[in-house]
Amino acid sequence: MTTVTKKRKPAEEGAAVFDRDLDELPQELRWREWMGRIEAVLFASAAPVGREDLARVVGQGAPIEMLIDHIRAELNGRPYELAQVAGGWMLRTRTQFADAIKAAADLGDQPLAFTEMEMGVLCAIAYHQPIDRAGLADIFGKEVSRDLLARLRYKDLIASGPRSPRPGAPHTFVTTETFLVTFDLQSLRDLPELELRGESI
Incomplete structure (x- = not known):
């Protein structure tokens, strides 16, 4: 009986390889792109995102904590913030806007209520x-x-x-x-x- 093993396509024949390091970009543009990637991942996630997951979208050895700090600074004055919870980071609305969120249509049932x-x-x-x-x-x-x-x-x-x-x-x-x-x-x-x-x- 003969078994046939499928050969994997070389990376260049398949989908484009995700470029984490962005070595071709100037330092400032690379930094902005990394910040954007991290913020996009956090925005898309309903749960906290850990450091290892964030490391998958930025360059090898990129200072994730510094990138997080820069994103936090840019969110000053915005109605949402970047918070560190449960071993990761997530975007969430600031507490002073809780009443506005509760007053919005169809959102008042979201907060957990306990006896x-x-x-x-x-x-x-x-x-x-x-x-x-x-x-x-x-x-x-x-x-x-x-x-x-x-x-x-x-x-x-x-x-x-x-x-x-x-x-x-x-x-x-x-x-x-x-x-x-x-x-x-x-x-x-x-x-x-x-x-x-x-x-x-």
Whole structure:
């Protein structure tokens, strides 16, 4: 039996190779193009974009943090900003325009709304993750409903974590990247200190 291996086309025969380095451009034009590429990628993404992803559109060893700083400077006075959240960067509207956005047609339903219990459970998971339902029951003194946890999962704020070492190895819950973005956190280390009975933990 004979097997046939398809030969790959040389790069010059296929699509044009993406030029990251832009060596043919003068320094100033190259810098502006890199800034434009980064801003375009951030504009097109609904989630934070990490450094490795941004590095794919600029030259080898390009100072991404400096490019980010220049974009931030250019956005001064604009109704949106470049923010660092959840281990990456994203474009978002400035907080002083929140009321205007809520007043706009069909946009008022976008902000996430929480009941007091939902927020309490979300905080418990954030501070004690990975945690299972029994662990949440220990904190609240009662069972936490599956429906409440399903709502938090539907909002993409929590996900399944590793199995618990308890008998039966129940599922645990952890927070997600969406949780970090929603509450403007770079990482879980940015959670405020939790005070219990006068002591911080």
